[in-house]
Amino acid sequence: MLLNLKCVLFLAVTYFGLSNTKIINEVKQSIRKFPDGFSFGAATASYQIEGAWNADGKTETIWDHLTHNNPCSVKDCSNGDIAANSYNLFKRDVEMIRELGLDHYRFSLSWTRILPTGFPDKINEAGVQYYNNLINEMIKYNIKPMVTLYHWELPQKLQEMGGWANPHVTDWFADYARVVFEQFGDRVKYWITINEPYQICNAGYGSTTKAPQLNLKGIADYMCAKNLLVAHAKTYHIYNNEFKPKYGGVVGMSMSAQWYEPESEEQVEAANEAMHFGIGQYAHPIFAKEGDFPQIMKEKVSAKSAAQGYYRSRLVEFTEEEVNMIRGSSDFIGLNHYTTYLSYRSNVTLEEKQDSDVTSYQPNSWPGSASEWLKQIPWGLHKLLTYVKHNYDNPMVIITENGFSTLSGLEDDDRISFYREYLNAMLDAIEEGCNVAGYTAWSLMDNFEWLEGYTVRFGLYEVDFTTANRTRTPRKSAFVYKEIVRSRALDPIYEPNTKVMTIDEGH
Numbered sequence: 269m270l271l272n273l274k275c276v277l278f279l280a281v282t283y284f285g286l287s288n289t290k291i292i293n294e295v296k297q298s299i300r301k302f303p304d305g306f307s308f309g310a311a312t313a314s315y316q317i318e319g320a321w322n323a324d325g326k327t328e329t330i331w332d333h334l335t336h337n338n339p340c341s342v343k344d345c346s347n348g349d350i351a352a353n354s355y356n357l358f359k360r361d362v363e364m365i366r367e368l369g370l371d372h373y374r375f376s377l378s379w380t381r382i383l384p385t386g387f388p389d390k391i392n393e394a395g396v397q398y399y400n401n402l403i404n405e406m407i408k409y410n411i412k413p414m415v416t417l418y419h420w421e422l423p424q425k426l427q428e429m430g431g432w433a434n435p436h437v438t439d440w441f442a443d444y445a446r447v448v449f450e451q452f453g454d455r456v457k458y459w460i461t462i463n464e465p466y467q468i469c470n471a472g473y474g475s476t477t478k479a480p481q482l483n484l485k486g487i488a489d490y491m492c493a494k495n496l497l498v499a500h501a502k503t504y505h506i507y508n509n510e511f512k513p514k515y516g517g518v519v520g521m522s523m524s525a526q527w528y529e530p531e532s533e534e535q536v537e538a539a540n541e542a543m544h545f546g547i548g549q550y551a552h553p554i555f556a557k558e559g560d561f562p563q564i565m566k567e568k569v570s571a572k573s574a575a576q577g578y579y580r581s582r583l584v585e586f587t588e589e590e591v592n593m594i595r596g597s598s599d600f601i602g603l604n605h606y607t608t609y610l611s612y613r614s615n616v617t618l619e620e621k622q623d624s625d626v627t628s629y630q631p632n633s634w635p636g637s638a639s640e641w642l643k644q645i646p647w648g649l650h651k652l653l654t655y656v657k658h659n660y661d662n663p664m665v666i667i668t669e670n671g672f673s674t675l676s677g678l679e680d681d682d683r684i685s686f687y688r689e690y691l692n693a694m695l696d697a698i699e700e701g702c703n704v705a706g707y708t709a710w711s712l713m714d715n716f717e718w719l720e721g722y723t724v725r726f727g728l729y730e731v732d733f734t735t736a737n738r739t740r741t742p743r744k745s746a747f748v749y750k751e752i753v754r755s756r757a758l759d760p761i762y763e764p765n766t767k768v769m770t771i772d773e774g775h
């Protein structure tokens with residue numbers, strides 16, 4: 269394991285008298301290379317970095333609404349009104365991407381910055397201009413834009429009409445997508461329709477941990493899941509039929525993709541069920557040969573709904589036409605992977621409002637981060653990629669997020685070890701034939717971490733949120749990531765000189 273290489277080196281030199289140079293040479297020979305053409309990037313999302321929440325015609329989204337009306341449901345009672353001020357500092361952001369030497373940058377668009385009414389009747393020129401400026405600045409330096417259409421910011425007015433629980437949202441979203449493809453399709457070749465449907469539906473509609481905090485578990489979350497998949501598929505087909513022939517880009521979705529490991533050999537089925545209710549809920553309809561929600565989900569929700577006295581399953585079914593429209597509606601699978609859970613079979617009562625009969629948890633002994641839910645288990649990524657290969661016919665994978673949280677501070681050795689270990693696990697999977705084409709670090713810079721506010725930091729660059737110009741400073745991990753990207757290799761003992769960050773030639 270990479271983590272232990274430095275210790276081994278230390279022990280070898282100290283106790284076994286081996287020559288330092290000899291061992292360093294041996295370690296250097298074992299340095300693993302990334303495949304040719306592999307794309308390295310970093311990611312952000314509009315609400316988390318842009319600020320300018322009501323500038324130049326932008327209207328209210330569900331996150332503006334939540335943070336303004338219920339401010340202290342965010343840990344530090346903060347909001348994204350200014351955030352990292354990327355609306356004004358995008359040139360510095362692109363400069364950071366150049367400093368890191370990245371191949372791609374994943375960012376998202378704010379729906380109401382482009383369409384203030386939520387609908388295409390009024391296109392906001394200033395909003396379009398902002399994204400044109402950002403995209404053009406990237407193109408100028410050969411950085412591929414990877415654009416997410418929806419990273420959780422529904423127009424508040426659409427929410428008032430039911431949001432993702434209203435079946436009409438599928439057309440509202442498809443119309444917005446068409447405008448976006450028309451405006452930016454000539455320069456953007458990587459599209460992500462929706463970021464983390466699980467968080468949108470299960471957290472936003474099934475609980476209170478994301479906007480719009482509906483808390484209607486087992487009802488609204490399933491309506492949301494169905495509509496969101498239909499919206500995604502409509503968008504995919506619009507691009508495929510009308511834009512792909514002239515622009516040739518690719519379209520996918522970014523799934524929240526944690527790994528569920530059986531607690532023991534007897535718990536394989538339970539962990540598998542957890543996977544079906546997790547990533548499977550969204551990936552199975554698109555990537556499995558038979559399409560539709562996973563069979564186990566359909567059976568469990570239907571049986572529990574009947575036992576609870578409902579006249580029909582709470583899991584809203586797809587029509588055959590919808591199953592066919594959704595199946596195959598992605599050119600790649602985007603995986604947002606952070607962590608792993610252990611799962612075991614449990615007797616869930618009907619009152620508990622949980623449709624899977626599985627409990628999942630993280631042992632306290634697992635190495636943690638600044639976020640309660642984020643434990644560092646790199647082998648989980650290897651298992652996840654293997655699962656995706658076997659269950660979904662080895663699709664092209666782009667890791668659209670992977671990262672680690674710390675408190676503020678520039679010396680982030682824990683983050684460095686996280687990145688090295690997870691990239692190493694990814695290389696194991698690639699060597700075994702998983703079709704991984706790209707890796708995207710979350711995040712380029714510190715940002716508004718949803719209900720955690722600014723209390724935890726994911727950035728390769730630290731942002732000083734106390735200064736008006738939101739100064740960005742590279743962390744040690746930025747220097748290490750830069751070297752990985754430059755050398756296209758994973759050197760486990762590289763120690764950067766963190767004094768000056770420069771832009772290398774060609775960037």
Ligand code: NOJ
Nearest residue numbers: 313463464604669710717
């Ligand atoms: C997933 C989300 O897409 C992103 O917005 C969030 O900040 C990171 N995970 C870290 O929690």
